Amino acid sequence: MKTWEENIRKVVPYTPGEQPNQPDMIKLNTNENPYPPAPGVEKVLHEMDVDTLRLYPDPTAGNLVRAIAAYYHLEENQVFVGVGSDDVLAMCFLTFFNGKKPILFPDITYSFYDVWADLFRIPYERPMLDENFHIRKEDYFQENGGVIFPNPNAPTGVEMPLADIEEIVRNNQDSIVIVDEAYVDFGAVSALPLIKKYENLLVVQTFSKSRSMAGMRIGFVCGNPVLIKYLNDVKYSFNSYTMDRTALAAGVAAVEDAAYFRETCRKIIDTREWTKTELKKLGFSFEDSMSNFIFAAHETCPAAELFQALREQHIYVRYFPKGRTFNHLRITIGTREEMETFVAFLKKYLSDR
Numbered sequence: 001m002k003t004w005e006e007n008i009r010k011v012v013p014y015t016p017g018e019q020p021n022q023p024d025m026i027k028l029n030t031n032e033n034p035y036p037p038a039p040g041v042e043k044v045l046h047e048m049d050v051d052t053l054r055l056y057p058d059p060t061a062g063n064l065v066r067a068i069a070a071y072y073h074l075e076e077n078q079v080f081v082g083v084g085s086d087d088v089l090a091m092c093f094l095t096f097f098n099g100k101k102p103i104l105f106p107d108i109t110y111s112f113y114d115v116w117a118d119l120f121r122i123p124y125e126r127p128m129l130d131e132n133f134h135i136r137k138e139d140y141f142q143e144n145g146g147v148i149f150p151n152p153n154a155p156t157g158v159e160m161p162l163a164d165i166e167e168i169v170r171n172n173q174d175s176i177v178i179v180d181e182a183y184v185d186f187g188a189v190s191a192l193p194l195i196k197k198y199e200n201l202l203v204v205q206t207f208s209k210s211r212s213m214a215g216m217r218i219g220f221v222c223g224n225p226v227l228i229k230y231l232n233d234v235k236y237s238f239n240s241y242t243m244d245r246t247a248l249a250a251g252v253a254a255v256e257d258a259a260y261f262r263e264t265c266r267k268i269i270d271t272r273e274w275t276k277t278e279l280k281k282l283g284f285s286f287e288d289s290m291s292n293f294i295f296a297a298h299e300t301c302p303a304a305e306l307f308q309a310l311r312e313q314h315i316y317v318r319y320f321p322k323g324r325t326f327n328h329l330r331i332t333i334g335t336r337e338e339m340e341t342f343v344a345f346l347k348k349y350l351s352d353r
């Protein structure tokens with residue numbers, strides 16, 4: 001080994017879902033929204049004055065922070081924005097998880113958490129979900145250097161009741177608790193109102209799923225002003241201009257169209273409920289999902305086989321073959337039409353088998 005190799009920060013990277021590009025594909029593998037962003041986003045992009053790109057963007061991302069704060073009835077100093085919630089979460093790990101005690105997150109959860117922990121050399125422990133893939137709140141009452149979990153959890157879709165979340169936050173007043181609400185807009189209850197009551201709580205959300213803007217990269221976190229100040233200190237020590245002018249303008253337009261936001265979320269929830277009924281009829285089982293995906297196993301057909309069969313039809317879903325998730329598929333909710341095609345294929349495939 002070369003000496004300089006000893007000085008390299010080595011990490012096993014996160015593997016994003018694949019982004020195939022076939023005209024006829026049905027893409028249900030990365031929890032993207034099947035509907036376009038709010039109409040105002042298109043307008044803003046068309047009217048964008050390209051000359052302004054000479055200039056650095058507003059380092060405080062003020063317009064976007066204000067729009068988000070107004071929408072959620074918060075103060076500006078309670079909101080921090082970043083390049084997708086992945087950027088926001090990475091900043092949170094870097095800022096808040098610096099203790100010697102291990103941070104806690106579930107064994108089955110968003111597969112980026114352990115990657116950031118490894119990258120930043122943060123010790124961690126991963127309490128196991130119960131046999132029904134539910135988080136056991138008691139696992140998070142032990143001493144720790146921080147707590148993070150998504151609600152609803154990914155890739156299970158299971159929602160934790162707000163009272164249980166509050167119990168975790170209340171039992172951890174000596175550490176920071178981060179609730180990653182990437183999917184909360186699809187019918188779950190948000191922990192946002194609790195940030196006024198608990199100074200150790202942070203709630204992270206994203207424009208990637210419920211606001212149809214995965215390609216634009218906007219995420220945010222809300223918490224008490226002291227925590228937001230610490231986050232900004234780290235951000236300004238790393239990269240002052242995380243949000244570009246396009247993302248700032250488009251993000252404001254997206255937040256301002258509340259009616260469109262509610263309508264598309266409603267459509268996805270309705271399609272999800274329809275898909276649940278159909279999947280049950282076909283012999284699938286799953287915990288009740290409050291997200292824009294369903295994490296399902298079939299009673300006789302192995303997930304690996306179904307994954308492959310769907311792929312050959314250019315229907316893409318996500319499969320996590322390692323560990324306890326080896327027999328489940330994570331199926332993103334597309335349009336009603338896409339889900340009808342998906343269900344029709346499964347029906348035929350399973351009966352011909």
Ligand SMILES: *Cc1c(COP(=O)(O)O)cnc(C)c1O
Binds near residue numbers: 150
């Ligand atoms: C999708 C997702 C994110 C990250 O989304 P961004 O596109 O980076 O905003 C974060 N957490 C969970 C649980 C997710 O599923």
